[in-house]
Amino acid sequence: MAARADHPRIRRRSTLAALRRLGPYVWPERWPLIGSALAALASMLCGLTIPLVTQRIVDGPIAHHDAGHLPWLVAVVLALGAAEAGLFFVRRRLVARPTTTIEARMRADLYHHLQRLPVAFHDQWQSGQLLSRAVGDLSTVRRFVAFVLTFLIVNGLTLLVGIGVLFALSTLAGVIMVAGAVPLVIVSVLYESRFKVAARRAQDQQGELATTVEEAVLGIRVLKAFGRGPDLAARFAGQARELRGTELYKISILALLWAVIIALPELALAGQIAAGTAAIAHGAMTVGTLVAVVTVSTYLRWPTDSIGWLLAEANQAASACERYWEVRDAPRTVGGPPRPRPLPAAPRGALRLEGVRFGYPGASAEVLRGVDLEIRPGETVALVGATGSGKTTLAALVPRLADVTGGRITVDGIDVRDLALADLRRVVATAFEDPVLFSMSVRENVALGRPEATEAEIRAALRVAHAEEFVDALPWGLATRIGEQGLSLSGGQRQRLALARAVVGRPAVLVLDDPLSALDVHTEAEVEAALRRVLRDTTALIVAHRPSTVRLADRVALLAGGRIAAVGSHAELLTHHPGYRSLLTTGAAAEAGGRPNEEVAAW
Numbered sequence: 001m002a003a004r005a006d007h008p009r010i011r012r013r014s015t016l017a018a019l020r021r022l023g024p025y026v027w028p029e030r031w032p033l034i035g036s037a038l039a040a041l042a043s044m045l046c047g048l049t050i051p052l053v054t055q056r057i058v059d060g061p062i063a064h065h066d067a068g069h070l071p072w073l074v075a076v077v078l079a080l081g082a083a084e085a086g087l088f089f090v091r092r093r094l095v096a097r098p099t100t101t102i103e104a105r106m107r108a109d110l111y112h113h114l115q116r117l118p119v120a121f122h123d124q125w126q127s128g129q130l131l132s133r134a135v136g137d138l139s140t141v142r143r144f145v146a147f148v149l150t151f152l153i154v155n156g157l158t159l160l161v162g163i164g165v166l167f168a169l170s171t172l173a174g175v176i177m178v179a180g181a182v183p184l185v186i187v188s189v190l191y192e193s194r195f196k197v198a199a200r201r202a203q204d205q206q207g208e209l210a211t212t213v214e215e216a217v218l219g220i221r222v223l224k225a226f227g228r229g230p231d232l233a234a235r236f237a238g239q240a241r242e243l244r245g246t247e248l249y250k251i252s253i254l255a256l257l258w259a260v261i262i263a264l265p266e267l268a269l270a271g272q273i274a275a276g277t278a279a280i281a282h283g284a285m286t287v288g289t290l291v292a293v294v295t296v297s298t299y300l301r302w303p304t305d306s307i308g309w310l311l312a313e314a315n316q317a318a319s320a321c322e323r324y325w326e327v328r329d330a331p332r333t334v335g336g337p338p339r340p341r342p343l344p345a346a347p348r349g350a351l352r353l354e355g356v357r358f359g360y361p362g363a364s365a366e367v368l369r370g371v372d373l374e375i376r377p378g379e380t381v382a383l384v385g386a387t388g389s390g391k392t393t394l395a396a397l398v399p400r401l402a403d404v405t406g407g408r409i410t411v412d413g414i415d416v417r418d419l420a421l422a423d424l425r426r427v428v429a430t431a432f433e434d435p436v437l438f439s440m441s442v443r444e445n446v447a448l449g450r451p452e453a454t455e456a457e458i459r460a461a462l463r464v465a466h467a468e469e470f471v472d473a474l475p476w477g478l479a480t481r482i483g484e485q486g487l488s489l490s491g492g493q494r495q496r497l498a499l500a501r502a503v504v505g506r507p508a509v510l511v512l513d514d515p516l517s518a519l520d521v522h523t524e525a526e527v528e529a530a531l532r533r534v535l536r537d538t539t540a541l542i543v544a545h546r547p548s549t550v551r552l553a554d555r556v557a558l559l560a561g562g563r564i565a566a567v568g569s570h571a572e573l574l575t576h577h578p579g580y581r582s583l584l585t586t587g588a589a590a591e592a593g594g595r596p597n598e599e600v601a602a603w
């Protein structure tokens, strides 16, 4: 999801308001930025002074055929030119550090915020949209602070000073200059709103394009296997065409703006030359003054020309800021409490679900409608249910990847929402069905479960997950960097590393979402045996799809119709619950998939 450019709320918000929100980032860097603006201004003033010296040269040594003072005046022009160049260099040097710092800070804050946002937020946003904000939009913001902001101020001031100089040289020349500049400003402002909408649309489309590329790369196996590459390529080409259309529209706006920007100052210059020549003929102006007027007007070309372009860049930066703040403003619905309750020094791991209800945002019906379940310290409960019955959803509520919408979950009698998130994540460890590994070494991937884990603890966790042998066989053992999302490993190997990550912190409560699903029969039996040892000291909730996983549990809870329909030992449920029997005896719970919840509820 991403707010679109044509949304009225976005149109109404002013460019200035969006850019003002950069304040907290820009303020700490104000001194070098002010220094760079002053250097740019001084450089402009040096350039602006050169025409005045030229006037002296034309009306003095040249008009009087007296070269006596010429070397001095030429030396002054040279000195001014050198100062102009030197100051420009200083500006560049001064601006680099603070602007890259601002960009880096904003990017880091965005990243931290993304990490804290609930899973529900990530479910709704395309990752390409987030990527384009973190990369493209923040570069636009840096360009704005480094260049656009400075030159909007400096060029504005140069224009004012330049027009003042023109008025001092010749009132008529000043009036002609202003007459040319006023329509230019009006046209620039008129085009601003149109350009802003187009700029925003282009940024959103870039985000969509990034999402398509990302999906194509991550899903390359599926696309190849189903021969769907050309379809996605066609979608990509369509999106690229749309983006091209928007960019062309942006260029057509800019082209018109540039035509006006170039034509008006040329007309003003022609007017100044015509009026100046007539004034010289009537003895009302010296040749030197006309030369100075023409040189000053020519010098003012860049500040005048740039205003429209700088405004367009400012608009682009404003919409980049809006896009950035859309993410930063997203509320952290799952956060730590203001006054967290402390965990017992040695948590026992009593897990209790009391009337737990949960509905996904925007969904018409709740997935969980009053789940009651108690898992005693050290006990292992398998959660079984038809596909889509809400097992994964329930498992995600324990480590607070989402918050219950009704009822409560307690660990050792404390509501998980009253615990500091760091405490909760320390006491509850999770391994998901789809084990995501990061582009880092095996050691780092496992240590995500406990950053301070020693080599011995990591090895012990690998042994539990029956992963030590294959890790040692990797080219650099624990130090082997595994590919993006661990793609260079097999599904079973990835699952075992995810399991090692979950157990390395020796958590009091383990939540495992189908931890043996990707293992072959032989490995499954070995991991099962190792897990059994870990589970002896840990409270565990295990989402189970097949009998082998269920065998790990002391008790089994059957989830159906959003509630716990039955609890008992595997043998009891097999005997007394036909629904459970059919779910497991078909080989895997997944095979019972497609059953409507109502039917399961009726078991």
Ligand SMILES: Nc1ncnc2c1ncn2[C@@H]1O[C@H](COP(=O)(O)OP(=O)(O)OP(=O)(O)O)[C@@H](O)[C@H]1O
Residues within 6 Å of the ligand: 123, 360, 363, 367, 385, 386, 387, 388, 389, 390, 391, 392, 393, 394
């Ligand atoms: N992010 C989400 N947004 C909206 N609905 C969702 C989301 N994730 C899951 N659901 C819905 O919630 C219901 C429960 O899904 P869940 O993944 O918890 O089931 P499950 O029992 O774990 O299924 P399986 O056995 O197939 O893994 C399903 O109807 C699913 O479509």
